[in-house]
Amino acid sequence: MKSYWTESLGLTDSNALNAGWQQLAQAICRCETNTLRWQVIQQPTGSGKTQALKVLCSIQNPIQHPGVLIVTKFREEANRLSEGINKLAEWNMARPFHQEAPGTNDQLAFAPVIITTHAAYRLALKEIADTGLTHKANRLLSYHGGKRGWVVIDEAFDWADTYSLLASNLRSMSGDLVRAMHGELRTAAEQLLDFSIRLTDTDHGRSDRVLDAECFDILACIDVNGLKAGVAGTSEDALAKSIEHRLATKTEPASRIERSSKKQYLDQLDQLQTIARIGHGWTSRRGGRTLLHGSRSLIGVDGMRGVILDATAGIDPAYAVMGHHVDVLPRPLGIRTYRNVTLHVSYGHKVGKEHLAHNAGREWATVWGDLSKRLSGKHILVCAHKDALPDIEQYGPKDGCVHFDNWGNLDGRNDWNRCEAAILFGLPYLDDIEPAQRFIAHQGQQSDEWFRGSRKYEEHADIRTALGDGFIARSVVQAINRIQCRNAIDAEGNCYPTSIYLLLPSGNTGMAVLRAIQQQMPGIQLAEWLSGATKRKARKVPTEIKLTNHFENADPGYYPKSEIVKTLQINPSSLERVTAKLRQQSSVLAGKLEAYGVRYHTQTGRGKEAYFIKQ
Incomplete structure (x- = not known):
């Protein structure tokens, strides 16, 4: 690895980097001893984790190769990793496996290294959780009649499998099915209608609560599988007549009814069946709408343990919630320093998706008007909400030096590593449903007291809030490290001078994000930035x-x-x-x-x- 790093890549090594590569190699090799926990490597971006993985795979003895499954976020990255390993090994040791790179069972079972996507691995885990079948998992994990010895997941993987159903949609669907089904299936549809009425006739306040035992017993007794078969065997025309009957009653807007379809009904029944299989659920009420939720953990359902490469693991409370399933290894000191990075922060802004989706053009004009002269001639990455991109891209210069992309499309990518500055226009908030779903997935059913606010967990006063803030913090750190500060240029781990411009909200969330950046990027310089954007008082809705x-x-x-x-x-x-x-x-x-x-x-x-x- 040292030779590859210095001679092939032209980079400078250090004792700290060597310690990091050794930690990674030891963790991966422990996979073959059936360790009970996933090992999480949290070495910083730019420390050569993926490069070391390629070298480690390529130098294994072809006859006694342990067999490796690498899980990465994007198809393009899977292709690049495969090409890189094969180039180092000087033979076709690795092959990508995804929708654009299919393979037969034999081709996969005899390839020493298979590289697939997060989405494909997730589908394999869900198949096991839903049916106990391992067809998809076997395609990924089988190797020479046995199982692969190493499993490595590149970037954070979402182990929580979550489901949310709108109660009013269940009620509408079950009413349609009562009219469309016959015999025992009609009885099942009536039970489903009774269940959905119970959901919508309770919880009049904006409260979250456990689905009570009586209500869950009703769900458990419904023949959902029979209803799925009944819907699958019913023509679209027959279902349409039930929907038209509901439309004639004028109980809900036509715009909502017209979206109902056979496919949607099958999807709702699938989700309902999974919630019943999970064995517990909870309800929330937001804006007059009741939702039914359920979640489960997928970690370990395939019986495998391995290594997760996640630079931001140290600031993500999700790993604490996964408890005994993971060990987050300590980050070796001295790999990187960020004293050449300046973080320009402006406080007190509205940075949520909803606000910026409606005001992006006007607010971005203010931001860009302030920064265009400061950053003239530099290559810049702008990260924003996806809905805001169409309104802000038109303000960018036409010379191609400003690159726009959205939250959720950045982690693990190396497309912008020559950019000298980044502007983070908005923050990727989770709604408060998702953190609760993730906690319950790994920790099991919670009490009504937990939903009412008694949510202390380990060092976190409110784990629901901490999971939401942690998601924002890790997303921000990942975005910052897409640009040139990810590249170390000397033995001390410095990078070229880099500027980051960040709009933060007032309050605890903004402070949590700032602390996380400083923790993850030691030595980073802070500078105040007074931007006039996103501070205008919102117009009141009548x-x-x-x-x-x-x-x-x-x-x-x-x-x-x-x-x-x-x-x-x-x-x-x-x-x-x-x-x-x-x-x-x-x-x-x-x-x-x-x-x-x-x-x-x-x-x-x-x-x-x-x-x-x-x-």
Whole structure:
């Protein structure tokens, strides 16, 4: 590795790098001793983890090769890794395996190194979890009649398998199936309707809670597999008639009904069956919509343990949640220093997807107006929300020196390693459902107290918040290290001078991200950057619009006036003025709500409260 690093790649080695490569080799070779835990290598970006992996695979004895499965994020990377290993080995030792590079069972079983994608490996794990069958896993793991000795996952892998179903969609589907099915399947559809009604007729507040045992027992008794077979055997026309009948009842907007289809029903039933198989679930309510959730861990379902190469493992609480399944190895000191990197931070911004998707063009004009002169002549990577890209790309210079890409499409890529600066325009927030799903996947069913806020876990005061902040932090560090600061230029691990421009929100999340960057990139220089972007006060949405938008998508049920104030975050006096119009049945607002099946009821007397009812 030292020879390849210095002579072939023209890079400078160091004692710290040698220690890192030795740690990686030892961890991978331990795979053959059936270690009980995945070994996580958290050496920094640019320390040669992937290069060392290529060398290690290539130098194994062809006759006694351990057999390696490498799992990487992108198909292109799988192709490049295969070519690199074969070039070093001087024979076709490795082969990629994905949709664009198929292979027969024999071809795969006799290839010393198979390189596939995260998506393909995930499908293999799900097949085992769902059916106990190992067809997909065997194609990846079989080697000369046995199993591959080494499994290496390049970049963080999402081991949580999560499912979320909108209760109102279940209710609509089950009503359609009651009309379309016959005999025992109709009974199953009626049970499903009863289950979905229970979901939508409870949880009137914005609360998350465990699916109670009685409700889950109903789900467990439903013949979901029979319903899947019934739907699969029913023509599109027959299902369409049930949908048309529902459309005629005007219980929900036509725009939602028209999207219903046989394929969607089969997908919903598949997810429902998986939640039932998991054995527990929970419900959330957001914006008047109830969702049913379930999640499980896929780690270890194939009986394999191996090595995960993840530079940001040290700031991702997901590894702590996986507990006894993983060991995060300590990062050898001195591999990298980032004293030539300057992080320019501007605080107090709105950086979420929803805000920037609607205001990207205007806000980016401010950012680019400030930075275009500072960064003139430099190659720049701009990372933004995918929905914002069309509005900001038009402001970039036409000489190709500014490269735009979106969150979720950066990790592990080396496309921008000559860029001298990066601008991070927005942050990739998770909603608060996903962190809960991930925790429950690895730690099992939680109590109602956990959902109400008692979520201390190890050193984290609230693990749900910590998982969300950790996801943002690791995404930001990964994005920063796509550009030239990923490349060490001397034995001390320095890089060429690099500038990063980052907009952060006020509060704990922004501080958590900043701390994570400093932890992951020791020596990085901080500088204040006063950007005027994304600080304008958001225009207020009129209460009438909030009310109609809310009830257009809300589940049927009872909604106290106080709950509407809290859910929509509106001023009580403003709602009072609006509800005065609802007492006039001829008003436009009353007509809109009636079209959604909503009526407003007033009550008088001590302790009485006005409320809305949606049929």
